[in-house]
Amino acid sequence: MQIRNASIAAVLLCTAASPAWTAPPSPKAQACSPGNVLCVELTTDNDGRPSYAVHREGREVIAPSHLGMLFTDVPKFERNLAIAAQTRDSFDQTWEQPWGERREIRNHYNQLTVTLRERTGRKRDFDVVFRLHDDGIGFRYVFRSQPGLERLNIAEELTEFTLAEDATAWWIPAFEWNREEYLYHTTSLQQVGDAQTPITLRTGDGLHVSIHEAALVDYSGMNLTRVEGRKLKAALTPGSGTAAKVSVATPFATPWRTLQVATRAGDLVESSLILNLNEPNRLGDVSWVKPMKYVGVWWEMHMDLKTWGTGARHGATDANVRRHIDFAAEHGFGGVLVEGWNRGWDGDWFGNGEEFSFTESAGDFDLAALSGYARGKGVALIGHHETSGHAAHYESQLDAAFDLYRRVGVPAVKTGYVADAGQAKVRDADGGIVYAWHEGQAMANHHLKVVTEAAKRRISVNPHEPVKDTGLRRTYPNWVTREGARGMEFSAWGQPGNPPEHEANLVFTRLLAGPMDYTPGIFGMRTRSSGGIETTWAKQLALYVVIHSPLQMAADLLENYEKNPGPFQFIKDVPVDWETTRVLNGEIGDYVTIARRERGGDDWYLGSLTDEHARSFEVALSFLDEGRRYTAQVYRDGDDADYRGNREDIVIEQREVTGADTLTLRLAPGGGQAIRFVAH
């Protein structure tokens, strides 16, 4: 038996036709973006199932896709709904980022709010709010406090994303043990399995769509499962200790579900949709948030030369840290990261984390003395809090830990949550320790607590093994960067390391979500990874422009920089904060060329990189100030450069150019090119 049949039966039973089964009013709610580029339409079918569809310039992008919410304790919202009201609104504002890939961002959208109400029973209702920008759409569910809905205990979000056309998809698997640290799959849409967001798709005739979310606050991260055909469906990250994946009090608004839509891959990168959907800065004056480049006691551990724990090869020694501070001061780096400075590393810490002290130094590490020594040279220590995923243990020391850093003048901290997916630890409502997923509601809340507590001490935060980035840096500008993808470290020891296409995938997927502490700048190409570093030197330099991160590391061993002052000069010169950003070309997983102008400066920087294929581009320099002359300091692949061989073959040369010129960029297999345009 099946419900349609049951309902028919009921119709016949009802003495007078019960409202339960009268045909629903099915009005439509429709709206378009300011430039009429993107339009959305919400409808309900005869069962009262709401669906939305998205069109771009008249062409269907998202076919009718269901909306709804399944609860653990009250009837779901999926059917028996009618459009009870709809309202429209418009918004146009230009705001300034305190730091970032561009200073000014325009937030221009039309808003459609649709109220869906149950046709029978308790007549509960909720809103779906659509924000239509020309470059993408965000929508969220908003629940009023009402009888029977004082709390939301969400079993699953029933949001679907049914692509109207077949497409190629770039994605990483969800719910796997290694969190976000996977190489990207390139498959047909109909071969997608369980995917994390952002997932980026390109339809047969070249329309680009990226699905993600914005403002993940007090909610579980959204993954996507492909139910069948071209239908992707939300799969929320599990909760901690409760049947509900999300448990919140009403009124409540979910994170925004985002669809960036562009004809050009590069337009996805230039889109500010996700930032625009986040709330403005809540921290007030954030002039204390200082983007900077840094070096660190770090890569030497990955190369097995030093250890996190104490002993003969302990990395965080007084001498080694002073050496890094001296190097940073000499070469103009703002920070020195020191991992292994604290107590807790001398045991089987993985998956435990209770041994970690965030206030007590290990061995001979004198935090106050060393940070004082650094400050005296205009350098700052960057703190480190590895939790092994034990967020509850970390929170028990959070105030003391940040007070200490504030006291000794540590302006930024790298946090770490090394635990398998689903094996992090938080406290439940009763104060007991329960497991948590890195992308779940509990960890989303934990990260926000860390960020806000850090902000009180004017400390910036750079989480590794983090919750996904959903643009909260706009609201909390001290949340400057994070890991949350397969970083350069995999090329130190990974089997395999990162292949040449990896960064060309990241730019159009993970990096659409926000900055990443990828840790570029490796000159020592022979590593413990079988393939070593599968890029050329020039590509390592290009990464500083292509991958935006307000905390940007020069990750290699100091001696590799000292031995190679030529290419190192670009790392010293390149800024980490930008006035504007232009994506000159790019195809997902193949290549990309990005030009950025220094924030508060006249110089432009260009980074171009390719996958395993050699490429040649004609690049017009029209982005340069009109009529102005520049000296282009070019760091390019040599004629024999190749990620499989002469990775160190780099040519550094100069030429005078203007915006009227066109440059030919020749990239070696696995290669790249970095250019500084010095304004005259």
Next chain:
Amino acid sequence: MQIRNASIAAVLLCTAASPAWTAPPSPKAQACSPGNVLCVELTTDNDGRPSYAVHREGREVIAPSHLGMLFTDVPKFERNLAIAAQTRDSFDQTWEQPWGERREIRNHYNQLTVTLRERTGRKRDFDVVFRLHDDGIGFRYVFRSQPGLERLNIAEELTEFTLAEDATAWWIPAFEWNREEYLYHTTSLQQVGDAQTPITLRTGDGLHVSIHEAALVDYSGMNLTRVEGRKLKAALTPGSGTAAKVSVATPFATPWRTLQVATRAGDLVESSLILNLNEPNRLGDVSWVKPMKYVGVWWEMHMDLKTWGTGARHGATDANVRRHIDFAAEHGFGGVLVEGWNRGWDGDWFGNGEEFSFTESAGDFDLAALSGYARGKGVALIGHHETSGHAAHYESQLDAAFDLYRRVGVPAVKTGYVADAGQAKVRDADGGIVYAWHEGQAMANHHLKVVTEAAKRRISVNPHEPVKDTGLRRTYPNWVTREGARGMEFSAWGQPGNPPEHEANLVFTRLLAGPMDYTPGIFGMRTRSSGGIETTWAKQLALYVVIHSPLQMAADLLENYEKNPGPFQFIKDVPVDWETTRVLNGEIGDYVTIARRERGGDDWYLGSLTDEHARSFEVALSFLDEGRRYTAQVYRDGDDADYRGNREDIVIEQREVTGADTLTLRLAPGGGQAIRFVAH
């Protein structure tokens, strides 16, 4: 950062190499089926991750696939495991089914038990038990009671099924609102999304694999999600009111995960793997379980001629029921189903269910009088308990309901759970009402409670909107049949109804799990479904042989049988209990021909059906007793028969045959053929 890296760090830290990071012993555990057809190998990698692989005659069928278990409250079993012990065992027994598709079943297997123990920490352990039959493999997890594992609160089962080759897959989506009632998808393996089991696959060179489970007891039903590539992974049905999808005390053994492997599609149907993996009959004497054909007050509701509820068109009236009893008696049917006999149908019952009384009759229905009238004519009333998914409400009346049926002599009951997936209702540990999934642990337990309570009263059970069939009919032989798929009713009102390929899909997917109350036998081909009944009359007859169900309905309106005594004769003749079964030919979703010998009789019956394509088969009758003569009573498609037109074009003819003969079966588009071989 990533665990491999963390582990390396740890190596360097440990004063003496800690057992945490010493290379694990990685022995293999290996075993083959009695005929050396199927072999399994279990190994652990350097991270201590266990995988199993399956070979058939030297050829890889399942590539190395991980095993493991994720808990909500204690560390998972996924890595850091070593093979601590392995034991082997053999078993060979032939047992007799009290009823079914064949009397004798041989249960012949080799068993491999592998103990996996944590290399560090608490050194917890568990077993993986493999049973290797020549026609398939079953494996399960077995957990001893041990410190830190007194209970299992299972967040997810990490069992993977990675097919070694690409394949075509036949499957229905999981976690969708309409439970198990979907048409089958035919896609490439790499286009599978979230699937229910059984899922059946055919590799490029024709190897057939069906993945399902056996003995689903006190556990949640397993679905499969395709993570990536050819990797399917268990996705347990959610729990009720708890974070755990399954919560049980140890010691505990999970249901068997089953892999049926065959070169011929028909061999999947002939396999008894799933029955063999279930426990023997626990009910003792079950001679009171009587397979039978039945008619009912049912199709007329689906055709909108009658109603479940009281009123002018109430179906369950004294007169109408007596008419059905008289008809059953005249034509030799054992039972009469009466839906709408009880109180609770006169409101908006869907999704509620609390209005239903299972002891009080509605309107003028006199249960005692009518069942007495039926008994007097050698006919039994078949009871009906629609719960609207409110299992808790049903359980509160269960004893009284079955006592009543026992008292008035109702030998079988059809239960119903019409509620959307995830919206059934059960009681949690505190006695509160919480939502449940039809395939979840709570409903699996509910169904077993209903079946065992019914057994105490010698009542057989036929659940609709049930939990999936996993062969428990062997252990509880009164669990005679169930729905659990898209039945004939969809061709009464479905938009669309069931297409011609539907039954050819069911035979090789859902029906591998067990009997189905499909309700064949429709002669009135014009229905409320746009396409009507998309079969020929001959195919309707063939369904009685092809689809095995100990409770087999003649579902159509009585007048349609009275008007067509010719074809109706086959429905009157065909048995519902079988001595043996042979699948003569068949391809998934295309066609199938099955011959069965009557249990306790000499006659054979043949059913053959096709999808939308006309087909012609040469069928050797060698299955007939050697040297014996038979009169073949043939019910075949007429020359103009077609599911789109002359559905009623049927030819009924006789001929004398022996096992030495070959018959040519000609099936019309959407057609079929039914034959009774009467032994002389």
